[in-house]
Amino acid sequence: xxxxxxxxxxxxxxxxxxxxxxxxxxxxxxxxxxxxxxxxxxxxxxxxxxxxxxxxxxxxxxxxxxxxxxxxxxxxxxxxxxxxxxxxxxxxxxxxxxxxxxxxxxxxxxxxxxxxxxxxxxxxxxxxxxxxxxxxxxxxxxxxxxxxxxxxxxxxxxxxxxxxxxx
Numbered sequence: 001x002x003x004x005x006x007x008x009x010x011x012x013x014x015x016x017x018x019x020x021x022x023x024x025x026x027x028x029x030x031x032x033x034x035x036x037x038x039x040x041x042x043x044x045x046x047x048x049x050x051x052x053x054x055x056x057x058x059x060x061x062x063x064x065x066x067x068x069x070x071x072x073x074x075x076x077x078x079x080x081x082x083x084x085x086x087x088x089x090x091x092x093x094x095x096x097x098x099x100x101x102x103x104x105x106x107x108x109x110x111x112x113x114x115x116x117x118x119x120x121x122x123x124x125x126x127x128x129x130x131x132x133x134x135x136x137x138x139x140x141x142x143x144x145x146x147x148x149x150x151x152x153x154x155x156x157x158x159x160x161x162x163x164x165x166x167x
Contacts, residue, residue: 003015009058029055080111091114091117093116095109
């Protein structure tokens with residue numbers, strides 16, 4: 001069970017475990033905005049089970065945070081579809097292979113199926129006669145900076161920004 005934390009200005013800030021959310025509520029650092037139907041019970045009483053909480057004080061977020069590159073992030077950005085053949089992707093491929101100086105950046109990594117990844121090897125798409133379905137780029141927006149939001153609860157939908165499609 002996880003809880004969405006909103007800043008005092010109602011922008012998404014983080015996704016935290018239920019236990020951390022309850023501590024924030026009980027210490028008056030946050031208030032419950034949306035609660036699940038089933039409350040949390042203890043010998044001391046009942047507490048609403050928070051699905052979305054809002055902080056009572058504004059937390060300053062560093063401007064210009066970069067979205068960290070990760071395998072999971074590349075697959076999410078590309079919709080788990082191969083950049084070459086549009087099949088279901090489970091691996092990540094370097095457009096310019098590492099053996100030729102390619103780096104682990106958003107602009108050089110694409111989602112790839114096992115078949116295309118094995119066939120491509122250490123060649124570029126141009127050498128294979130292939131083309132990319134879309135140009136890889138760095139994802140933007142608050143939803144990409146919010147860790148854990150890829151597995152969101154339906155109760156969070158009103159508070160999360162839309163993630164634009166990669167295409």
